[in-house]
Every structure is written in C-alpha cells, then in structure tokens.
Amino acid sequence: GKAIHPTQNTVYEIGSVTKAFVSLILANAVIEKKINLNDDIRKYLHGHYPNLEYAKKPITVEQLANTTSGLPNWLPATPKEITNAPADSSAFLRDRIYGSYTEKDFYTALRKVELDTIPGFKTRHSNAAAQLLTYILEKVYATSIDNLVKKYVLEPNKMDNTSFLASASNSKSLAMGYDGKGHKMPYFTTQYMKGVGGLNSTTADLMKFIKLQLDKKDDAISLTQKKSFDAGYYSIGLSWLKYKHDNGKHQVWTDGGTYGFVSYIVFYPEMNSGVVLLSNIADDSTPGKLGNIGY
Numbered sequence: 001g002k003a004i005h006p007t008q009n010t011v012y013e014i015g016s017v018t019k020a021f022v023s024l025i026l027a028n029a030v031i032e033k034k035i036n037l038n039d040d041i042r043k044y045l046h047g048h049y050p051n052l053e054y055a056k057k058p059i060t061v062e063q064l065a066n067t068t069s070g071l072p073n074w075l076p077a078t079p080k081e082i083t084n085a086p087a088d089s090s091a092f093l094r095d096r097i098y099g100s101y102t103e104k105d106f107y108t109a110l111r112k113v114e115l116d117t118i119p120g121f122k123t124r125h126s127n128a129a130a131q132l133l134t135y136i137l138e139k140v141y142a143t144s145i146d147n148l149v150k151k152y153v154l155e156p157n158k159m160d161n162t163s164f165l166a167s168a169s170n171s172k173s174l175a176m177g178y179d180g181k182g183h184k185m186p187y188f189t190t191q192y193m194k195g196v197g198g199l200n201s202t203t204a205d206l207m208k209f210i211k212l213q214l215d216k217k218d219d220a221i222s223l224t225q226k227k228s229f230d231a232g233y234y235s236i237g238l239s240w241l242k243y244k245h246d247n248g249k250h251q252v253w254t255d256g257g258t259y260g261f262v263s264y265i266v267f268y269p270e271m272n273s274g275v276v277l278l279s280n281i282a283d284d285s286t287p288g289k290l291g292n293i294g295y
Contacts, residue, residue, distance in 0.1 A: 008204040011166050011174040012278040013188050014263040015256025017206075018199040019130050020224070023065045023238035025137050025148045027220035034140050037062035044136045045107075054115040064133040065238040066228040067123045070116065075128040076101065076109040088179065091259035092186055101192045106131060123231050127196045134195025145195045157212055159205040165189055166200035174200065177260015180283025185260030197258060203276045210267045210274035213252070225252060225269075255290070257282055264290035 029035040035044075040058040042049050052059050054070065063069040082093045110132070134145050141148055146164050154162055165188070166174050177185045188197060201209075215221055224238040234243040242252045253266035262282045267274030277290045 006175065006280075009161055009173060009202050011161060011171055011200050011202055012263065012280060013166075013177065013197075013258040013261040014199050014201050014206070014278070015188070015197040015258045015261060016127075016130075017201075017254055017256040017263050017265060018195065018197050019065075019239040019256075020209075020254050020265075021149050021153055021199060022130065022134055022137065022145065022195050023224050023240075024220060025141075025145070025152055026061070026065055026133065026238060027223040028152050029137060029140055030223060031219055035061060035136075041132065041136065044139055047107075047111075049111065051111065051113055051115070054118050057118045057120070059115075059119040061133070061136065062228055062238070063119050064129040064136075066236045067125060067129070068120045068229050068236075069126055069129040070119050070121075070124065071113060071126045071128045071132070073124075073126055073128065074098075075106055075113070075131070088181070088183055091179075095186045095188070095190060095259070098192055099190045103135065103192075106135070106192075120229070123229060123236060127193065130196045131193055149199070153209075153212075157208045159201070159208050162199060162201040162205045164194050164198045164200070165191070171200070173202075175261075175280040177258065177280050177282065179260065180281065180285070185258075185282065187260075188258040197256060203278060206263075206265060206276040206278075207274070210265065210276065213267055214269060214272055214274070216269075253291075253294075255287055257287065262286040262290060264294055266291075266294045 030037055039061045041061055042052055042058065059069045079097060082090050085093050137148060138145055179185055213221060225240055226237055227235040228238060229236040234241055240252050240254055242250055244250050249268060249270045251266055251268050255264045260280060260282050262279045264277045275294045277294055279286055279290060
C-alpha cells in the first residue's frame with residue numbers, strides 16, 4: 001500500500017514451485033537409497049488402503065511427483081461452502097477451512113478416494129499427491145519438510161531469504177498479494193499444506209535455484225529433470241515440465257500461485273540461462289502473461 005518498488009530481495013509466495021523443492025528432496029532420498037521411485041506408496045502408509053490401486057495397479061512414489069497418481073486435487077475435497085462462494089471471498093474461506101485440517105484429516109479422506117483410471121496413465125494436477133509425498137518424505141527421514149529443504153537446498157546454495165510461511169514471522173520484506181481487481185488477498189499460512197505451496201522466496205534466491213538446476217553433474221538434479229511421463233508435446237519430470245523447441249533446444253519450467261501471488265521459473269539447459277518472474281497480483285490471466293514474458 002506504500003507503492004514501494006520491489007527489489008531482488010523482496011519476498012513473494014511461490015505456491016506450487018514449492019513442489020520442485022520437495023521433488024529434489026525425493027531425488028536425494030532415491031540416491032541415498034531410502035526410497036525407490038517404483039515403490040507402491042502403501043509401503044509408507046500405516047493401515048490398509050485397498051482403494052489406492054486400479055486394475056491391480058498401485059500408485060507409485062514417482063507418480064506422486066509427476067502428476068499421474070490419479071489422486072484428486074484436494075483432500076479433503078473442497079466443501080460446497082467454498083465452491084459456492086463469490087470469487088473474492090473463496091480464498092479467505094479456503095484459508096480458514098483448510099487451516100483447521102490436520103494430517104489425520106488427510107488420511108481419513110485418503111481412505112475414501114476412488115481412482116477412476118490406472119495410475120501413471122494420464123496427467124492431472126493434484127495438490128493431494130504433493131501433500132502425500134511430503135508426508136512420506138518426512139516419515140522416511142524422520143524430520144520435517146522444513147528441515148529437509150533447509151539441509152538439502154537452502155543452506156548449501158545460500159538461499160538465505162527462502163523459507164516456509166514467511167508471513168507467520170511477519171517478514172518486513174514480504175510483499176502484499178492482490179487479486180486482479182486490486183483487493184488484498186490473505187497470505188498462505190496453512191501449515192496443513194506447506195509442502196504443496198508454502199515456500200516464500202525472492203528473485204535473487206530463485207536465480208540460485210536455477211543455477212543449481214543447470215548443474216549437469218548433480219545426480220539429484222538430473223533425476224528431477226529426467227523424463228518420467230510423456231504428455232504429448234511436452235514431458236514431465238519430477239515436478240518439472242520440459243519442451244523441445246524446433247531449434248533443438250529445451251525449456252524446463254514450473255509455476256505456482258497462491259491467493260495473491262503467481263510465480264514462473266524457466267531455464268534453458270543448452271543456453272545455460274534462466275528466468276524468474278514473480279507477481280504479487282494473481283488472476284486467471286497472470287500465469288499466461290508471466291509465461292509470455294519469460295518466453
């Protein structure tokens with residue numbers, strides 16, 4: 001509200017770009033032989049989940065990260081109170097309702113899931129899949145996703161201004177988020193889904209993240225970018241999307257959004273280059289605009 005120009009250290013919510021950080025933890029777990037991408041996810045769940053398979057084909061760990069698990073977008077499912085609400089108030093409702101959920105609520109809802117196709121057959125956005133992957137990694141390492149991201153990504157790459165749920169610490173560098181009409185939006189403060197979209201970062205830090213992605217000698221990085229699913233004109237790695245241009249050069253990208261922020265990260269391996277774009281205005285047109293600017 002003070003018309004302060006952003007700097008390279010202004011903090012933004014980066015939404016689903018968080019998933020690329022979580023997938024990097026997964027890749028490290030694979031390399032450290034703590035987990036296998038082809039494992040049936042039920043290996044890491046307490047109790048009996050006969051519903052997490054279709055035609056005797058189970059959901060695998062890899063499918064949680066490449067958007068082919070078949071799990072719904074939200075668990076528990078979005079209440080009608082949110083879907084029936086006006087657009088300018090649904091964000092506040094989702095923040096309040098999902099902010100009251102716990103891990104127990106997630107697993108209760110997971111037991112009721114009914115898959116409608118073979119896992120690994122088609123791509124479908126699923127925050128629930130990313131959330132489950134976060135829980136599995138926390139179990140495998142016996143520590144929080146906060147500690148894992150800090151240990152494997154933030155500290156080694158000196159990403160000092162990146163953290164989970166920065167608004168909770170009242171960061172003075174955190175931008176205010178708005179919708180397309182200029183209304184202030186709530187910050188993403190939901191502990192319940194922090195592994196889905198809870199990271200906050202800056203352009204300076206995310207350029208360090210791009211530099212890391214361009215390191216061809218890093219086995220974990222290579223694994224996250226390796227083709228895991230062919231979606232037609234593009235392929236999917238572990239949270240990253242990849243497209244080959246007519247000139248033979250590739251672009252690899254991911255994006256994210258919260259109630260008042262949109263983020264877009266793209267890099268070109270053959271050109272050793274990348275672009276970070278962060279917006280504190282979020283409406284239906286913002287993701288496409290950022291993609292066009294990046295291109």
